[in-house]
Amino acid sequence: MTIILQEGYQSYLSELLxxxxxxxxxxxxxxxxxxxxxxxxPLIETWQAQSYDxxxxxxxxxxKTFYEAFVGWDMQVVWGVFCGxxxxxxxxxxxxxxxxDGNRRIWSEPEAFQLAGSEIEIVAFDGTFTLLKFRDETxxxxxxxxxxxxxxxxxxxxxxxxxx
Numbered sequence: 001m002t003i004i005l006q007e008g009y010q011s012y013l014s015e016l017l018x019x020x021x022x023x024x025x026x027x028x029x030x031x032x033x034x035x036x037x038x039x040x041x042p043l044i045e046t047w048q049a050q051s052y053d054x055x056x057x058x059x060x061x062x063x064k065t066f067y068e069a070f071v072g073w074d075m076q077v078v079w080g081v082f083c084g085x086x087x088x089x090x091x092x093x094x095x096x097x098x099x100x101d102g103n104r105r106i107w108s109e110p111e112a113f114q115l116a117g118s119e120i121e122i123v124a125f126d127g128t129f130t131l132l133k134f135r136d137e138t139x140x141x142x143x144x145x146x147x148x149x150x151x152x153x154x155x156x157x158x159x160x161x162x163x164x
Contacts, residue, residue: 001140002111003150004159006129011077013070013122016130019146020120023139025063027084027119030092032058033099037127038075041068057097060089077124083113084120100125107160110153 005016017024031047047059047069061069063084081098083089098114100123105112113121113133121133131153134140144150153159 001134001137002153003132003134003140003143003147004110004129004153005132005147005150007149010130011124011127012075013077013082013124014073014075016122016132016147017067017071019143020139021067023120024067024084027063027086028089029061029063029066030058030083030085030089030098030115031061031066031080032083032097033079033081033101034077035079036075036077038073040073040075041070043069044073044075057094058092076127077130078127080122080124081114082122083115083118084122085115085117086119089117098123106131108156110156110159 034044034047036044043061043065066082079100081100083098092115098121100106105114106123106125110131111133115121118133119135120139121131123131125131132140132143132150134143151158
């Protein structure tokens with residue numbers, strides 16, 4: 001299930017993560033393509049710097065660390081891909097590292113996960129919208145209860161509907 005958020009705090013993970021705290025903390029997170037504005041934790045600064053460098057392309061962090069790095073900070077995620085995985089995250093070849101900026105697949109295949117093992121993916125796109133992808137539709141519906149302005153997207157036309 002893929003949900004698009006376009007209104008309000010759509011790219012403030014400090015607002016989006018609390019309803020999913022239990023699920024977020026149970027996963028390990030691959031963080032990539034990160035660019036943030038505002039007041040953020042020192043961890044975010046480290047992850048963001050790595051996203052700009054040629055290597056290592058991404059950071060891997062435990063769920064509790066991921067949650068605490070965002071919640072409680074007044075920060076907008078302008079760009080970023082966050083992939084929550086059960087268990088260890090194997091090394092990702094550079095050509096397979098998830099990204100948001102310039103990724104046409106976001107528009108053409110909105111339900112496709114960028115990292116095969118992801119249970120949850122969060123994609124912040126230019127600070128204008130955020131996609132949340134859930135393998136477990138029950139978790140997606142739980143999220144929609146907390147954010148009823150979210151809209152389920154399944155096709156490219158669903159994505160483009162936002163811009164008409």
